[in-house]
Amino acid sequence: MKYIFRILRWPLGQLIIVGDWLTRPKAPRLSVERKHELDQQTEKLALYHFKQCPFCVITRRSIRRLGLNIETRDARNDPMWNAELISEGGKYQVPCLRIAHEDGRVEWMYESASIKQYLNQRFG
Numbered sequence: 001m002k003y004i005f006r007i008l009r010w011p012l013g014q015l016i017i018v019g020d021w022l023t024r025p026k027a028p029r030l031s032v033e034r035k036h037e038l039d040q041q042t043e044k045l046a047l048y049h050f051k052q053c054p055f056c057v058i059t060r061r062s063i064r065r066l067g068l069n070i071e072t073r074d075a076r077n078d079p080m081w082n083a084e085l086i087s088e089g090g091k092y093q094v095p096c097l098r099i100a101h102e103d104g105r106v107e108w109m110y111e112s113a114s115i116k117q118y119l120n121q122r123f124g
């Protein structure tokens, strides 16, 4: 069973990426001022993700729907982001949103539902 899942993982992942691309939500039209304001706020955020992870797709779609520009860090293929997620975030699970607060505190938010709720509350 484990081997079947491993074999199917890649084509399923590709299907997820293509499906997402074909149905991705429209980014909202924002004024230059609003875009600039949002860019300043989202500079402090970074999303650790895998390209083919369905929970990451959900999170990236929320980001797009809100018209946000959040840096994405591939925690599967980039050893630097992988190591940082585990050592600073505490576990190897994506999606994870790194939030650098004004007071210097860094928060690592796991769980796609929590990230989505946080983004909607803050930027929606």
Ligand SMILES: N[C@@H](CCC(=O)N[C@@H](CS)C(=O)NCC(=O)O)C(=O)O
Binding pocket: 050, 053, 054, 055, 056, 092, 093, 094, 095, 110, 111, 112, 113
């Ligand atoms: N309940 C979590 C599930 C996240 C999850 O299962 N992520 C998988 C990737 S799809 C993961 O991080 N797996 C770690 C691994 O592959 O070792 C959420 O909604 O964010």
